């Protein structure tokens with residue numbers, strides 16, 4: 001199974017995928033890693049790991065639609081079986097997702113459908129939930145919507161800050177993402 005991973009930030013989830021591929025635990029080929037902005041640590045990590053990288057800079061396009069189709073064409077050029085949005089902070093169009101037959105996986109640091117959006121951890125804490133977690137799902141063109149593949153709960157501790165809780169969620173999120181990709185790679189086509 002060939003994957004292209006999209007990142008916007010530090011790419012620690014991506015690093016877990018890279019490590020699992022390197023150790024042989026995960027039998028997928030990371031065809032490329034792409035970002036929507038320059039200078040992400042996610043791209044730097046990939047460069048260090050010898051993985052091909054690209055940037056389709058959101059801010060270099062006049063319209064979202066132009067950026068979206070440029071990204072689609074770039075990702076298509078790698079012929080991935082699955083595209084992974086791993087801390088990728090942009091919504092893509094239905095057209096983009098259809099170009100990959102809907103094989104677009106996203107991870108989210110909350111138990112969807114609760115707390116979608118860019119601040120899933122902060123919003124869960126503000127609500128006062130005692131349990132949150134993470135979700136790996138097939139993404140559609142909505143904000144963190146689409147069929148759920150895997151979820152796992154993480155307890156909110158009394159002294160948690162957004163950062164401490166997000167860090168614990170990300171530990172689980174990395175495992176869940178690697179496991180999901182392994183399951184997809186092993187599934188009959």
Ligand code: GRF
Nearest residue numbers: 010011012013087107108109
């Ligand atoms: C993850 O929790 C992801 O679900 C969220 O942002 C975080 C990205 O972390 N959207 P990283 O870039 O993989 O370190």
